[in-house]
Amino acid sequence: MNGRNNWDGVYRLPELPYAFHALEPYINEDTMRFHYQHHAVFAENLNKMAGKEGFYRISAYELVRDSSKYTAEIRENAGGYINHKMFWRMLTPVQGSQPSLALNNAINRDFGSFNNFKKAFHDEARFVFGSGWAWLIVDHTGHLQVTATANHDNPIMDTARERGIPVLCLDVWEHAYYGQNQNSRSDYINSFWNIVDWKAVSRRFEQGMKRGIR
Numbered sequence: 001m002n003g004r005n006n007w008d009g010v011y012r013l014p015e016l017p018y019a020f021h022a023l024e025p026y027i028n029e030d031t032m033r034f035h036y037q038h039h040a041v042f043a044e045n046l047n048k049m050a051g052k053e054g055f056y057r058i059s060a061y062e063l064v065r066d067s068s069k070y071t072a073e074i075r076e077n078a079g080g081y082i083n084h085k086m087f088w089r090m091l092t093p094v095q096g097s098q099p100s101l102a103l104n105n106a107i108n109r110d111f112g113s114f115n116n117f118k119k120a121f122h123d124e125a126r127f128v129f130g131s132g133w134a135w136l137i138v139d140h141t142g143h144l145q146v147t148a149t150a151n152h153d154n155p156i157m158d159t160a161r162e163r164g165i166p167v168l169c170l171d172v173w174e175h176a177y178y179g180q181n182q183n184s185r186s187d188y189i190n191s192f193w194n195i196v197d198w199k200a201v202s203r204r205f206e207q208g209m210k211r212g213i214r
């Protein structure tokens, strides 16, 4: 991975690219603060385990990608660390972003229409049993698919049932919405569409198409 030689091996908590209250009313400040603290725990745990649990100076991305080589505890913490990092960057307080032409065309090709895609993603997110994540991925044939993972698993894992590059993701653990939407995961998913950063998502799609799982 680029820059690894210069990396000191510390898993750092990335700053949020916006203020804690910036996504209101769709995600409220308390929920974001609580959720970000939750992300911090994964970084702390990785730092505690590094050097003792069979890995050192291996990026969290690689720990997740090559997850069959590591323990469930490493996989859970590395997954929690990278999933939240991806998730924060796919959200924005700026309204009105649009998918790029390339992403829009791929969505129409693979789902029939943008609304069909939204429905497929919504259903995938809604029916994750227990804790997990919903994803839009580019698979190895270059096609888009919606899929879900349990716990903090990620579709880049070498053990993933449906493997691919994450383009869009949604955390559907109860901690992501319970403070605001109580038990309505559907309300939370509906709110989510208002804060998706389609520019960032389109960039991920275009890079994913070029590079594949690195």
Ligand code: MN3
Pocket: 035, 038, 084, 171, 173, 175, 176
């Ligand atoms: Mn979470």
